[in-house]
Amino acid sequence: MSAVLTRRGVLQLSGAGLTVALFAGCALPVIPKRPAPNLDDALGWIRHEAGRYTLWLPRVEMGQGVLTALKQIACAELGVGWDAVDVKLPGTGDIARVKATVGSDSMKDFVLPLAQACALLREAVACGGFASADDPPPALRWPTADRPDLRRPPLEQGEAIVTGRPLFVADVRRPGMVFGRVLYAPQSPEFASSPRAFDEAAARAQPGFVALVRDDLLEQGQALGLGIVATTPGALDRIERALAVQWQAEEIKADWRELLDIDTRLASDPRLTHAVHDDTVPQAGAWDVDLRFDIPPAAHAAMEPRAAVAEFAPDGRLQLWVGSQDVFYQRDVVAKRLGLDDDQITVHSHRVGGAFGGKTICTVELEAAVLARAAGRPVKVQWTRAQEFAQGFHRAPSSHRVRVRLKDGRLQHWWHGFVSAHILFTNAAMPPWMQAVSRFVGDAGVARGAKLPYRAAVRETRFALQRLPVLAGPWRGLGAGPNHFVTESVIDECARLAGQDPLAFRLAHVEDARLARVLRRVAQMAGWSEGSRLGLACGIYKDMSYAAVVAEVAVAADGAVRVTQMWCAHDCGRVINASQVRAQCEGNLVWGLGMVLVEALRFDGGNVAATSFADSPIPRWGDIPALHIDLVDTGEPPTGAGETAIVAAGAAIANAIRAAGGTRVLSLPYRPAPDGRRNNAGL
Structure with missing residues (x-):
């Protein structure tokens, strides 16, 4: 029936x-x-x-x-x-x-x-x-x-x-399919660029040449691209070399590091625009803790470079095969840009080989559609790893200043100010005028994780938004990872200054019973004791899920750090599939390790210079410590597990470095000084 x-x-x-x-x-x-x-x-x-x-x-x-x-x-x-x-x-x-x-x-x-x-x-x-x-x-x-x-x-x-077996969009094969690529100037699309000259005759002479496509829809930000179509991916490489494109490009006007400097911003705007906690902390007087943290951009580093296949039928209907986090958004964008009705486009979903927020906007999908329309044949476009780094958006960098006063061993005044690139209103999809509007309403992605989960007599947390030359946007957990890294590092430093055990200090200030529960559980798992040379951190993800992490590190004589063990107590409510939740926790713990010790996206001036994982490394198997996961399930409704442990993973490692005799990690990734002294220098 x-x-x-x-x-x-x-x-x-x-x-x-x-x-x-x-x-x-x-x-x-x-x-x-x-x-x-x-x-x-x-x-x-x-x-x-x-x-x-x-x-x-x-x-x-x-x-x-x-x-x-x-x-x-x-x-x-x-x-x-x-x-x-x-x-x-x-x-x-x-x-x-x-x-x-x-x-x-x-x-x-x-x-x-x-x-x-x-x-x-x-x-x-x-x-x-x-x-x-x-x-x-x-x-x-x-x-x-x-x-x-x-x-x-x-x-x-x-x-x-x-x-x-074929599961991914890269596995799609269509009758008569050819391959496409869109070439852009080797600089950020935040600045205008376009092809100035190229050797079309040499390109056409290459075996496998199909088409050279000039179309105003082949644009990213202010960058106008040049499309090529060939019978094989290898032919694309030959054609690109033969074209020898010379680019007309606007000069980069400012470095993202200068634009984000929190101290420079505070000098001109002491009361930052947007509030997370809107108490007023008195600025006059000495501070017990006054620390600055700088979080650089980081790549999504998905194993699968993005790809799409486009095919037009004789009646003008379009089929798109995509590996996207939102197939309906792909339809909406391509329909609008090509002047088609929604019912003229069918978008097929495929398993995605990693995304982490990076495959939310329309990029390669529109490229494939434009090239397929021009070539009159099905076209597959798959970005290279170099294109993923140069043309994708990255973790929004941010710069933080946190100041704290203690009274009788308790938090009295908490003041946290930071400036960040936009996240939800990503400059990879939003024009400058629209981001200017968003500056009046804030950006919930930037604010995520900045809410302090601890009691203090007065709490003030404010931030400002800054459009950057670097493309920045949604990245696993949005602001939760960087913001919790900062707050948990500061809380750890406050405990040390107060002469208290970091676990006891947190439990004395924590406001949420479920957060206290995971703290106690992870301490029990790790055999925590006062004076322990372990690192501890915790947090709440999106006001719904809870995690606490303990990390153990070994610090070599030259200052190099290796994480040896990590413990995680995780509460995402009712657990449907324990194995998968543990796998998500493990991924978050490794992410924290990469954030603090490994990941460094290389830049040349204001442009991304990384072209491979050699230039922008990720953790390898040899970097992974023993991971111990405990899922706390007391029957609450199910909530999120995919990004929860982000709130504690990185800070636990940084706090472990501090506990092991190192300095406070203030800039990422942590690098020991050349002479063997342990320092907090980042990029």
């Missing part, structure tokens, strides 16, 4: 909740639409036909394991075995618009509507007809001990990954 459920009522879809004054002459870019999921949507995710169920996954699978976790929910609520449900990654033609896969929201926002929809479908199939979607849904059956098969199910697509 076939059961299709509907629910009465009109679905109200809203955009991003942003109101923007559109000035004359200012073109409004496409704004992502991110509706909150509900039961109406979920009824279209799960279907039954001929005795089998199909789950159209309302999330993008990018290594976080959501394919497996949401299939667990479906199997539990449907009351069927693992093999009775097929899971598919939907395109824009398969389900209604869903929110982009961002913010660790998959379990928090999607579990309940999916479970309710599956419960209704279960009743419909059982009674041989339709259940009323207006009635309260049946009782939900969470994966529990009475379903051993759902406690540790096989990893969905796991066998396909191991055997090399």
Whole structure:
């Protein structure tokens, strides 16, 4: 039998909740639409036909394991075995618009509507007809001990990954497909550039040449590109060399480091524009702690460079195969730029080989569509690693000044000021005028993690936004990682100044019982004792998930640091799949290690100079310490796990360096001085 459920009522879809004054002459870019999921949507995710169920996954699978976790929910609520449900990654033609896969929201926002929809479908199939979607849904059956098969199910697509079956957009092959690339000036697209001269005859003479494409849509920021199409990827390399493009480029006007200097900003603007804590801390008088921290840009470093395949039908309809965190946004942007209606474009979703916020905007997808239209053939565009560094956006750099006064061993005055590049209003997608508007409303991505989770008599935390020559935007956890790194480093220093154990100092100030719980648990795991030469940090992610981390480091005679062990107590509410949550915790701990000790995106002046992982390294297997994870689950509703441990991972390592006799890490990544002294020098 076939059961299709509907629910009465009109679905109200809203955009991003942003109101923007559109000035004359200012073109409004496409704004992502991110509706909150509900039961109406979920009824279209799960279907039954001929005795089998199909789950159209309302999330993008990018290594976080959501394919497996949401299939667990479906199997539990449907009351069927693992093999009775097929899971598919939907395109824009398969389900209604869903929110982009961002913010660790998959379990928090999607579990309940999916479970309710599956419960209704279960009743419909059982009674041989339709259940009323207006009635309260049946009782939900969470994966529990009475379903051993759902406690540790096989990893969905796991066998396909191991055997090399096609899962990623780079695996897509279309009849007659050719390959494309868009060349840009070797500088930031924040400054105007365009091709000035090139050897077209030499390019056309290369074997495999298909087309040279000049189109005003091949632009990124203020950079106008030049498209090439060839029969093979190798031919693209030959054609690019033969073209020998000479670029007309605007001179870079300022260095991002100078623009971000917190002390320079405070000299001209002592009361920064945006408030997280809006108390007023008296500035007159001495400070017990006065520290500056500088966080540089960092690459997303996804293993899979972004790619897209575009194919036009004779009737002008376009199919796009993408590896994106938001397939509906890709449709919206490409439709607007090419002058097509939404129903003329179908975007197909694929598994993504890592994204971390970096595959949220439209880049390679539009390039592929423009080149396919010009060539009259299906075109695949896949960025090189060098393009990922040069043309992608990076972690927003920030500069912080934190000042604290203590009284009787307790926090009295907490003042934290910082200046950061925009994150949600990324300059990779937003023109300068629109970022200027955003400066009046703030940027929640920049503010994330800046809220102090500790008691203080007076708390003042303020920040300012600065557009930079460097492309900056959403990066795993947004501001949570850098901001928690700063606050947890300062709290650790306050404990030392007060002559108190860092654990006891935190517990005496902590405001949230769940945060105190993970602190106590990780201390127990690590065998914490007063005077321990370990590093401790903790935090709350998006006011919903909790983590505490202890790190142990070994410091060599020359000052080099190696992390030997890390412990993490993690509370993201109800745990659906323990193995996957642990894997997310491990990834965050390694991320913290990379942040503090390894990752350094190389620059030449204001331009990204890195072209490979040799120029912008990431942690290797030999860098990874023993990792111990404990999942604290006391039955609260599920919340995010994908980015939670970011709030503590980096700071725990920095605090361990301090505990082991090193200096306070104030600039990232930590580097020992050439003469062997331990210092806090970064890039």
